[in-house]
Amino acid sequence: MDNRIVYLDNNATTQMAPEVTEIVERSSDLYGNASSMHDFGRKAYAGIDWSRKELAALIDASPDEVIFNSGASEGNNTVFNIARDLIDGGSARNRVVTTTIEHPSIIETVKFLKRRGYRIDEAPVDITGRLDMDKFRALLGPDVLLVSVMTGNNETGTIQPIAEVTRLAHEAGALMHTDATQAIGKIPVTAHTWGVDYLTLSGHKFYGPKGVGALYVRSGAPFEPFVNGGHQEGGRRAGTYNTVAIIGMGKAAELARLTQQDEHDRLWAMREKLRKGLEERIDNIVVNGHPVECLPGTLNVSFPSAEGESILLYLDMSGIAVSTGSACATGSLEPSYVLLASGLDVELAHGSIRFSFGRFNTDADVDYVLEKLPPIIERLREMSTR
Numbered sequence: 001m002d003n004r005i006v007y008l009d010n011n012a013t014t015q016m017a018p019e020v021t022e023i024v025e026r027s028s029d030l031y032g033n034a035s036s037m038h039d040f041g042r043k044a045y046a047g048i049d050w051s052r053k054e055l056a057a058l059i060d061a062s063p064d065e066v067i068f069n070s071g072a073s074e075g076n077n078t079v080f081n082i083a084r085d086l087i088d089g090g091s092a093r094n095r096v097v098t099t100t101i102e103h104p105s106i107i108e109t110v111k112f113l114k115r116r117g118y119r120i121d122e123a124p125v126d127i128t129g130r131l132d133m134d135k136f137r138a139l140l141g142p143d144v145l146l147v148s149v150m151t152g153n154n155e156t157g158t159i160q161p162i163a164e165v166t167r168l169a170h171e172a173g174a175l176m177h178t179d180a181t182q183a184i185g186k187i188p189v190t191a192h193t194w195g196v197d198y199l200t201l202s203g204h205k206f207y208g209p210k211g212v213g214a215l216y217v218r219s220g221a222p223f224e225p226f227v228n229g230g231h232q233e234g235g236r237r238a239g240t241y242n243t244v245a246i247i248g249m250g251k252a253a254e255l256a257r258l259t260q261q262d263e264h265d266r267l268w269a270m271r272e273k274l275r276k277g278l279e280e281r282i283d284n285i286v287v288n289g290h291p292v293e294c295l296p297g298t299l300n301v302s303f304p305s306a307e308g309e310s311i312l313l314y315l316d317m318s319g320i321a322v323s324t325g326s327a328c329a330t331g332s333l334e335p336s337y338v339l340l341a342s343g344l345d346v347e348l349a350h351g352s353i354r355f356s357f358g359r360f361n362t363d364a365d366v367d368y369v370l371e372k373l374p375p376i377i378e379r380l381r382e383m384s385t386r
């Protein structure tokens with residue numbers, strides 16, 4: 001097979017859809033400040049208004065519950081800042097419950113808040129990355145202010161039962177937040193049906209532009225701006241509107257709404273073809289995450305006796321882009337905290353690779369990986385036993 005370029009890192013970020021690129025280009029002359037009352041401003045605002053409706057339709061929300069921002073890191077920080085503000089204001093509830101596998105924008109915020117004395121508990125997950133519901137339930141109580149559990153994990157793809165988690169959080173009288181960044185456009189994300197109070201998303205994970213996102217805030221839920229200043233977003237998020245990016249994300253939301261079901265099935269079929277193909281061709285591999293409750297395009301695999309970074313670099317030389325869950329800390333590679341938190345041993349966590357499919361992948365990409373990867377693993381395993 002000829003050399004190809006195969007991008008299998010769609011959980012890190014996605015290429016903009018051609019329809020998004022087209023509307024971004026077309027909107028780039030909407031330079032008026034969307035807060036201005038003149039014609040230039042009104043035209044820009046009309047685009048933002050349209051985008052807000054599209055986002056709301058995608059996530060089962062009302063348009064006025066959608067607050068545009070810079071992305072999911074900001075959204076997650078905003079929610080934890082609301083909790084902090086309520087606790088500082090003397091709320092009788094002063095504990096937060098989250099999980100051990102959240103995105104770093106929550107994990108690091110939790111560390112920051114704990115250093116300042118806030119009470120936060122992290123519920124554990126099982127080997128498939130699913131929340132341990134008994135332990136989660138045991139952490140709930142009358143002092144819990146906020147529960148924050150992600151919808152689908154960026155590394156393993158494991159999906160959490162958000163409707164059930166929300167029901168339990170509300171039964172305990174707590175507010176409920178979910179980081180749905182990885183789930184948007186892949187599985188139905190339904191703010192009203194689930195009943196969540198806050199929900200985070202980001203444009204660049206579903207073929208929209210980077211640096212733009214939205215936070216869903218249930219009508220009537222407590223709110224405190226994280227970015228203070230002008231009156232944009234009804235005083236809930238200051239800063240001149242990033243009109244073009246917001247319109248681009250609106251287009252991405254429309255596409256996601258229209259294609260989600262078909263895309264789900266197509267992505268799952270490619271994922272399963274790759275999983276089965278790897279299991280047939282390579283001895284002794286471990287598929288991480290939940291076998292069924294999994295985002296359709298995510299496949300996380302450990303290759304014992306082969307290091308994740310080496311596999312990644314060899315694949316890169318063949319034109320295949322994947323990722324490892326490892327983080328580079330002070331010059332050494334730390335294994336994925338998500339896999340360690342799921343109970344995977346350190347060696348397996350070190351040898352893990354995340355393949356994440358997207359809208360532009362085809363079956364031919366899977367065939368190409370199945371051709372290139374087995375000899376790479378064989379070579380690395382030979383080297384490690386030499």
Ligand code: PMP
Binds near residue numbers: 071074202
């Ligand atoms: N949450 C999750 C689950 C993510 O995967 C990401 C992006 N990797 C983020 C939050 C942060 O998103 P952003 O890049 O928009 O800040």
